[in-house]
Amino acid sequence: MPLNETIKKVMVIGSGPIVIGQAAEFDYSGTQACQALKEENIEVVLINSNPATIMTDQSVADRIYIEPITAEFIEMILKEEKPDSILVGMGGQTALNMAIELKEKGILDKYGVNVLGTPIEGIIKGEDREQFKMVMNAIGEPVVESTIVKSIGEGLEFAKITGYPLIIRPAYTLGGTGGGIADDESMLIDILESGLEASPVSQVLLERSIKGWKEVEYEVMRDSRGNKISVCNMENLDPVGIHTGDSIVVAPSQTLSDKEYQLLRQSALNIIEAIGIEGGCNVQFALNPLSFEYAVIEINPRVSRSSALASKATGYPIAKVAAKIALGYGLDEIRNDVTGVTMACFEPSLDYVVVKLPRLPFDKFTTASKVLGTKMMATGETMSIGANFESALLKGIRSLELKIHTLKMEKFESVTVEDLKESAKNADDERLFVLAELLRRDYRIDKLVELTGVDRWFMDKIHVIVKMERALETLTLQDLDENLLRAYKKKGFSDEGISSLMKVDTSEIKRMRKIWSIIPSFQMVDTCGGEFDAVSTYFYSTYERYDEVEVSDRPKVIVIGSGPIRIGQGIEFDYASVHTVKTLKKMGYETIMINNNPETVSTDFNISDKLYFEPLTEEDVMNIIEKEKPIGVMLQFGGQTAIKLSAHLSKHDIHIFGITEEIINRTENRDEFDVFLESIGVSRPKGVILGNKQEGLDSIDSIGFPVIVRPSFVLGGQGMKICYNREMLIQALDAIFIRDYSGFVWMDQFLDGQEVEVDAISDGESVLIPGIMEHLERTGVHSGDSITVYPAQTISKTAIEKVVETTNKIAIKLGIKGVINIQYVLRGEELDVIEVNPRASRTVPYISKVSGVPIVEYATRAAMGESFGSMGIQAGLVPFGSRIAVKMPVFSTQKFTGVDGAVGPEMKSTGEVLGIGSTLEEALYKGFISVNALKGNVKPNILMSLSDVTKAVLHELLSSNSLEQFNLFATPGTAGLLYELGILAVNVIEKCEDLSQTHFDIVINTVTIGSNIERYGYSIRENALKRNIPLFTSFETFKAWLKAYSFDSEQKKIYVL
Amino acid sequence: MKAELILENGMRFDGEAFGYLDAQVGEVVFNTGMTGYQEILSDPSYYGQIVVMTFPLIGNYGINFDDFESYSPKVSGFVVREKCHESSNFRAEMELDHYLRQHKIIGIEGVDTRALTRVIRKNGTMKGIITTLKLTNEEALDRMNNLDLSDSVYKVTTKAAYELSGGSKRIAVMDYGVKRSILNQFVERGSYIKVFPADASAEEVMAFKPELVFLSNGPGNPSDLTEIVDEIKKMIGEVPITGICLGHQLLAIALGGRTERLKFGHRGCNHPVKTIHSGTVTITSQNHGYHISELPENVEATHISMNDGTVEGMRHTLLPIFSVQFHPEASPGPWDNHHLFDHFLAYAN
Secondary structure (H helix, E strand, O other): OOOOOOOOEEEEEOOOOOEOOEOOHHHHHHHHHHHHHHHOOOEEEEEOOOOOOOOOOOOOOOEEEOOOOOHHHHHHHHHHHOOOEEEOOOOHHHHHHHHHHHHHOOHHHHOOOEEEOOOHHHHHHHHOHHHHHHHHHHHOOOEOOEEEEOOHHHHHHHHHHHOOOEEEEEOOOHHHOOOEEEOOHHHHHHHHHHHHHHOOOOOEEEEEOOOOOEEEEEEEEEOOOOOEEEEEEEEEOOOOOOOHHHOOEEEOOOOOOHHHHHHHHHHHHHHHHHHOOOEEEEEEEEEOOOOOOEEEEEEEOOOOHHHHHHHHHHOOOHHHHHHHHHOOOOHHHOEOOOOOOOEOOOOOEOOOEEEEEEEOHHHOOOOOOOOOOOOOOOOEEEEEEEOOHHHHHHHHHHHOOOOOOOOOOHHHHHOOHHHHHHHHHOOOOOHHHHHHHHHHOOOOHHHHHHHHOOOHHHHHHHHHHHHHHHHHHOOOHHHOOHHHHHHHHHOOOOHHHHHHHHOOOHHHHHHHHHHOOOOOEEEEOOOEOOOOOOOOOEEEEEOOOOOOOOOOOOOEEEEEOOOOOEOOEOOHHHHHHHHHHHHHHHOOOEEEEEEOOOOOOOOOOOOOOEEEEOOOOHHHHHHHHHHHOOOEEEOOOOHHHHHOOHHHHHHOOOOEOOOOHHHHHHHHOHHHHHHHHHHOOOOOOOEEEEOOHHHHHHHHHHHOOOEEEEEOOOOOOOOOEEEOOHHHHHHHHHHHHHOOOOOOEEEEEOOOOEEEEEEEEEOOOOEEEEEEEEEEEEOOOOHHHOOEEEOOOOOOHHHHHHHHHHHHHHHHHHOOOEEEEEEEEEEOOEEEEEEEEOOOOOOHHHHHHHHOOOHHHHHHHHHOOOOHHHHOOOOEEOOOOOOEEEEEEEEOHHHOOOOOOOOOOOOOEEEEEEEEEOOHHHHHHHHHHHOOOOOOOOOOEEEEEEOOOOHHHHHHHHHHOOHHHOEEEEOHHHHHHHHHOOOOOEEEOOOHHHHOOOOOOEEEEEOOOOOOOOHHHHHHHHHHHHOOOOEEOOHHHHHHHHHHHHOOHHHOOOOEO | OEEEEEEOOOOEEEEEEEEOOOEEEEEEEEEOOOOOHHHHHHOHHHOOEEEEEOOOEEOOOOEOOOOOOOOOOOOOEEEOOEEOOOOOOOOOOEOHHHHHHHOOOEEEEOOOHHHHHHHHHHHOOEEEEEEOOOOOHHHHHHHHHOOOOOOHHHHHOOOOOEEEEOOOEEEEEEEOOOOHHHHHHHHHOOEEEEEEEOOOOHHHHHHOOOOEEEEOOOOOOHHHOHHHHHHHHHHEOOEOEEEEOHHHHHHHHHOOOEEEEEEEEEEEEEEEEEEOOOOOEEEEEEEEEEEEEEOOOOEEEEEEEOOOOOEEEEEEOOOOEEEEOOEOOOOOOOOOOOOHHHHHHHOOO
16 A cells, blocks of 8 residues: 555546657656556556557556646546546656646646645746756755846856856847857957847847766656655766757766766755655756866756666666655665565666667658757667677667668768868767767877867777777688687677678678677676676676576567657557567467667566567577577567568578568568559559669659659658659659669559558458548648548448458458558549558557557467457457547657658658547547647637649638638738638738748648749748647648537547547 | 686686786675775775676776875775776876786776676675686685785774874774775864774773774774774773774674674665664665674664665664764765764764
């Protein structure tokens, strides 16, 4: 029982959709917290709008509401459920902000709900910049000094106290115009002059520059009795100035002596005492590399991305312990699950090195500015554990799945030192490789340290790798001996990395390793540096002397996770991976998870029987397979990351459950796909495979415009373009082949129609279809970016029958056992297949939740050889439920400069929300509320700039909708169109410059077909993104929004899952 | 140069020698602190011991001349997985390798320290030898058998008494291998300290007219130190006495309690200790191979280890006597218990 026995029913607020800066880490912490509450027999009520999460799963909470996270909806749930308490520290910034709002609106008091964990006052003290500064001053903890000045005199006065350099930021100017860094008085006067001039309010923020200081974080905890511990500290390889989410982070700190370590630890503990934290807290410091001087940058009075990383880095479950603390337990009363003998009141001791690398989306957003700064841009991250720093770093690099195994990036070989220096100064996602290249050119280490602010220690380690790489390039196989090869393996070099530098076949290196028995030994993450005999099942590979893994004689299944979160491969796959593990466990198998994403539930060491925190490359996975000798490997649930391994595993006769290399080829290899579909009489858009640009131009006439081109084997439609004419086609093909694309390109007829998507399960004999979804936007918008409606609303009965029949045919004839995802385009009753994925898809968690069919469980059982009959379930199409569920994409595009906000065939969204309703209108209403596009204000301002919509479409819209209820703004052309249709009350926005003068609630800008350069349109979209205004670039999205708008909000209800 | 660590039980770990290339025997113990190697090397309590660091990368921030706990390294040998060749820290003045070489101490790197730690954990603390010579197990054992640590305290204590002034409170510090940071803590708090050699008699100490006698940390087995215990006995009841680590154990024996050897000791910076009267838990720095197995009469435990329930602090219920097993001065380790020095000083007359 919890110490506080008045706690019986707790509401947990989740973090909502995945956006950059708030991702899967809150599913991990939220799930852990819910489980910690349930362990105490507390009833858990959960609200989260994100359907892709594990926390919104039936088994995690007692009452689940996938509803918009707004004060209004939370109040409805409070009224219905009457929880006695609320837990807000697990749902990121969203939940904290919600807590403050609920408190301020008096809702918490009204329903007598008690806030568990850190009290609201504490949250505010930690979050409000002014209050935080006051608390820090009161306890004598230094913060980065700053002040607002209105004159040069005031500025100089401040400089006298702080010294130089100073950062000058004029107030209310876009993009920092008029600001800069002053190194001395004369510079300060110059910049202040222009800064005060540039600011419309003649105000300038002066801040002491801590550029080049080390960034160090502490994850600390405090219980309600005042016991405090530091779970982990972490040091950023990149100095202050780059968001820690985009930085390379190392745990524990490497360049701090005990004095510095303890100085900052003590400061962190002083801070959480003063704030009154009850649970976890993250404290970020800047530390002067030349003295003991430090400053507190900020704190996060809750679990965070860093706490998830710290949990995985140490084995200490911060979220779970934080939840127990919230219930009243002391740190000394909570058991350390890893050792089984010690308590949570201790500080983990690591005997390995952990490296976190960010996964940045510039492979997807190729036009974006890549320079890293204070705004986070990474979509995900990988973590790696090594016996030394070099091995952790190299493991991390291959975990990113960028086809790079070393620090050598070919493309930098031809870049001049001058240009490399420039790149080194402005960090981007490839800086590590730039540093390596500079060192390869014998650029001085001390200079590079000076240039970048990266600590000499890290630079030396990069240099160690570079030197080893350089040596490899001169070696032949004959030169290799056992000791040398072992030395490379110890430092983390992969067989592929070694062989690519030696220019020999990878299999040769593996062969030599086998001859000399150079195989990895796996060591344990045990929180205590080996001091206690731990019961941990959490391992990483080394080439040290002793292997600690005990292999059981039970039948084992290895489940391959999905690696770092990136656009196109998100948290959904973690959901699927976790569920397959749970099912396999239920079936009596020993489960072994391999993954490298520290944010996720799948890498919680409690999920599987064994967790290997390792890169998901062929070599790393094979090492574990050879160690554990499983009966087979499950690839269906780990997205493309897992599927990619099938060829290699098949080659080594490793059994893959449910699918085979042939099945995968048949769906991914265009020729085989065509032959297969033809053999079963299913049609698909006409297409050809191109090896180069000319082939495309030669064969275009046989297909006819429009066509869609895309590189093969990609995620989320990367590089995919729809071309309406020859000019566009040339451009698109150039863009793909210029990127040194060694694969081939598909060029298909583009069918303009309705997209229909199916997730189905096959046991090899028959097919279970949990649901048919339709996409609201027409073809041409990537399925991940379109609004998806379940069950399909506008599709005729005949068409549905056709979908079911075709799905059956494809699944059975492919011979797949398990889950399959098929995308169709429907034109009238004509059905074409666009894509078949022999694996779990993005929509699996959502459909599982709304249809009630545990897709992953059934698919896992089927893959393991069970039939529907033996599972006691009926195949066929599952009858539609009474509720309608709308999945809506959520974008993080505004975090980037230079990325077009228009949706198209290339996926751009990072997350999704679900709107559930009794009617389509209600579901859409909730969806748009969750994505912040409906704020319930009277007469919203709408800007329309419709390029491709004909009068007829507009006319049709007007026949059923009145636009009079809005303040309409339009670009000149669109205004003319509206005028012709009799809508006279339109404010014309003549030019780009006028955009910023007006407040808009919604911007509709449909993209011109056939024209790539439409600068006004682009400006409109850019403006909307910058100002965080909901932007619709597909007319169907706007129509859906109108439907939602028309919904009478008084009628809204909440639905428990 | 190749080197080997050979354990009493015949297990061998090979690696590369660094520091002073020779052969040295010692008691092999492990420390789980992730920082603080410099303090550990120079802590006199490690006299006669070969210290294994569980954290794999040692020497990262080099050696500076501010953080030593005594004027020279006291360990017999140092075992690491990887020593840093090029340190980086604004205070770094020397590399670990060179420092050990100058002080004639052998180190070995390239050892699977996790495996070694597990061996010590399972078998308990053992003797061992780090050697660059090829030795058979018998030869190694011969050398180990010559290891006698019973007079360790006398090897590390000050040769003559000396005084340090930070104020007026008169504190007599019995130096059984005192750490510099303990002295600093007293001086910072306005004490006038006189540090006595371990063999100083009670009379000599009392002649200083101390308001408090402090029994320091130090190496070895407390039950070997009967003469010291006899002197302590003479002071009990005459003057308030406090102590840390070995001082704490000696005090317990002097009061009639007993000490016992721990299987593999407590050495690290992450040991949770509960203060019994308040119920609060703090994280402490520890370094001991023995513990108080039986408390003396009229003495109660004030602190206990959260890991194994052993006594971490005690106080006399009638006399002004209080001591702790852990290291409130930290160095290395968390500063959670610096305030205990105020507590010690509160005992001063």
